[in-house]
Amino acid sequence: MKVLDAMSFRNALPLPAFVLHPLTALVIACLHLYLAVEHLSKLFGGEITWTNIWKGFGALAGAYVFAALASRRLAQHKDKHLVSDVMRPTVEAFK
Secondary structure (H helix, E strand, O other): OHHHHHOOOOOOOOOOHHHHOHHHHHHHHHHHHHHHHHHHHHHHOOOOOHHHHHHHHHHHHHHHHHHHHHHHHHHOOOOOOOHHHHHOOOOHHHO
16 A cells, blocks of 8 residues: 555654643643552452543553653753754754
């Protein structure tokens, strides 16, 4: 299929700039963790419903994603860039 060749799967979905701030990402991760604990405690308490399963584990996955975003930003230093920026060639690389 020629249509799939034209599509680029390397692009990421855009996020608002405030989400990429480490403090905001940590707050969102904590909120997801709170929601996950609430639903999973009901699940482990004996109320086994599909809603508690998918909301609990979905919120846990969301907490992981936002914690990873926060730790990625906290780990980078002032002079260093993200891994995706290092892999992307710049104009100076071709001079």
